[in-house]
Each structure stands twice: as structure tokens, then as C-alpha cells.
Amino acid sequence: MVEFVNCFEVPAGGEDAFFAVWEKVNTHMRGRPGYLGHELFRSLSPQATFRFVNHARWESVDAWQAAHDETFRALVADAPFTSTPGLYEIVHTVTP
């Protein structure tokens, strides 16, 4: 399993436009093989550097890469926000 984290810088007042694009992309991704779920985080403060953060899980790096197809590229072509996507592994965890 691999963890995907994407931090979004969204202009003030641009939350609805962000979510409209994000939801379309997410619907596409959820239909691809190897998608294991996600949580979308919204900052409590509208002034946060990253207004939204998405954390998703995929079965493998290959499955994640394969999902970035033509449909994906078309959906994000005019996205009204900047993103910082990356693949991660969990290296430290505690649940008291």
C-alpha cells in the first residue's frame, strides 16, 4: 500500500471552484483499479496556507500512476488552484 498526500493552495473565495474540480477528479480516481479510499481535509481557518489537504491510499505505486490517464489530465487542465502531490509511507504512528 502507498499513501498519497496532496496539499492545495486555494485562493480566498475559491473553495467552491476547488471542490467542483476536486470532486470530478476524485470520482474518476475512485473508479480506477487499486484505489483504497481517502479523506479530504478542509482547514478551520480560511487563511491557512493549505485550505485543503487530500490523503488517499492506493494498492501500489503502479496503480496510482496508471490512474493518471488522459481523463485525469483533461480534468485538471484548468484547475483554479495549485497542488503539491506526493507519495508517502507511514514511518511513525501512535494511537494512545
Next chain:
Amino acid sequence: MVEFVNCFEVPAGGEDAFFAVWEKVNTHMRGRPGYLGHELFRSLSPQATFRFVNHARWESVDAWQAAHDETFRALVADAPFTSTPGLYEIVHTVTP
């Protein structure tokens, strides 16, 4: 409950120095009232913008704020990395 997300920019080769500071801060935080757990993410690529991302959960905003005491401030005073901390709520989630 409130979600805390912190994205860390760590200079290449600075992973051990980052983790040494992060672990001390995390040990402090884990002992504060209202701490509910965390996962520390490390990027698969050393070139990722955010080499580490921490996701923690707290019982409340007040508990999170109270943990940022003198001990915390001393621990992060000379941290060899930049961080982008913020409080979040989960607004969309799917687990297929």
C-alpha cells in the same frame, strides 16, 4: 475532534536532524491532555516538496492550543526545517 496537519520542508540530507527534533516534540505532545494519535508520513522520493507530513488528532482546539507551551517553544526554537501547521476537519471521505 480536530485534525492537525503539518507539512515539513526538510533540506536534502537533513532527515535525521528533522526526525530527532520531531520525535522530541512528538513525545511532548503525546503526553499532553487531549492527544489522540498521529501518523508521520515520509515521501517515497527524497525530492518531494514536503519530505515529511504529520497528521495528528486532538480532542479539541483548546487541548491543541494548550499543548503549545513553553516546553514546546523551547523544543522547536532551532528546528532545522520549515513547517506549515494547520487545524482541519474532514469534509469528504470514502472507503470503498
